Amino acid sequence: MSKNPKIGLEGLLRPEDSILLLIDHQPYQFTNLNSHEPTMIINNVVALAKSAKVFNVPTVLTTVLEERGGYIIKGLQDVFPDQKPIDRTFINTWEDPKVTDIIKKSGRKQLVIAALFTEICLAMPVIHALGEGYEVFIVTDASGGVTAEAHDMAVRRMVQAGAVPMNWMAVLGEWQRDWAREETVGGLANVLLEHGGASGVALAWELQLLATPPPADINGH
Numbered sequence: 001m002s003k004n005p006k007i008g009l010e011g012l013l014r015p016e017d018s019i020l021l022l023i024d025h026q027p028y029q030f031t032n033l034n035s036h037e038p039t040m041i042i043n044n045v046v047a048l049a050k051s052a053k054v055f056n057v058p059t060v061l062t063t064v065l066e067e068r069g070g071y072i073i074k075g076l077q078d079v080f081p082d083q084k085p086i087d088r089t090f091i092n093t094w095e096d097p098k099v100t101d102i103i104k105k106s107g108r109k110q111l112v113i114a115a116l117f118t119e120i121c122l123a124m125p126v127i128h129a130l131g132e133g134y135e136v137f138i139v140t141d142a143s144g145g146v147t148a149e150a151h152d153m154a155v156r157r158m159v160q161a162g163a164v165p166m167n168w169m170a171v172l173g174e175w176q177r178d179w180a181r182e183e184t185v186g187g188l189a190n191v192l193l194e195h196g197g198a199s200g201v202a203l204a205w206e207l208q209l210l211a212t213p214p215p216a217d218i219n220g221h
Contacts, residue, residue: 006135011164013137013174015055019108022049022061022142023093023115023122027070033116035151036144045114045142046075047195048168053079054187055175058106061085062099064121092124110135112171114142119154126158141167169196 066087115122145151
């Protein structure tokens with residue numbers, strides 16, 4: 001089985017073929033997150049979840065040992081208030097049929113994953129799913145490790161295995177692909193305004209300009 005990611009148009013994400021798996025964004029994991037500033041990971045993973053909702057991409061939430069590690073962060077739960085995260089004992093999420101049965105039954109082969117920690121809870125299921133023929137896209141800025149080195153080495157390992165590294169805005173952009181797809185433009189804009197940092201600021205300015213009549217010329221016209 002080839003481990004090389006597809007190239008050409010087929011190498012890009014398609015919302016109708018994607019499924020999102022978010023693993024262990026829990027309080028216990030955040031206490032030893034040192035590869036990124038924690039508020040950035042929170043911002044990015046919530047933005048990723050909201051993006052999936054805009055494009056009707058099925059999303060699976062999962063935790064490990066919830067009674068000790070804590071509930072999934074509120075920002076994520078608020079995106080899917082009616083979904084109870086799947087609680088596991090398996091460190092490797094891909095060994096838990098409660099999770100994999102949902103993904104396999106979806107029939108979708110583009111697996112988008114973010115997790116804490118990168119070197120453990122992301123790397124294990126990514127490498128496992130690649131071995132079963134899934135196209136796996138890892139969202140590196142919605143994931144994090146115990147150190148910057150741990151995160152970076154894990155990303156390198158997964159890329160060598162055939163995973164495609166992306167950030168959350170790249171995922172959003174590939175799901176949209178064409179600004180003529182107007183049914184999702186409004187939702188995309190809202191995600192950027194809330195979570196896009198400088199891109200959200202620029203978009204807010206553009207929207208303000210579009211909503212404001214142009215100033216009169218020197219003749220008052």
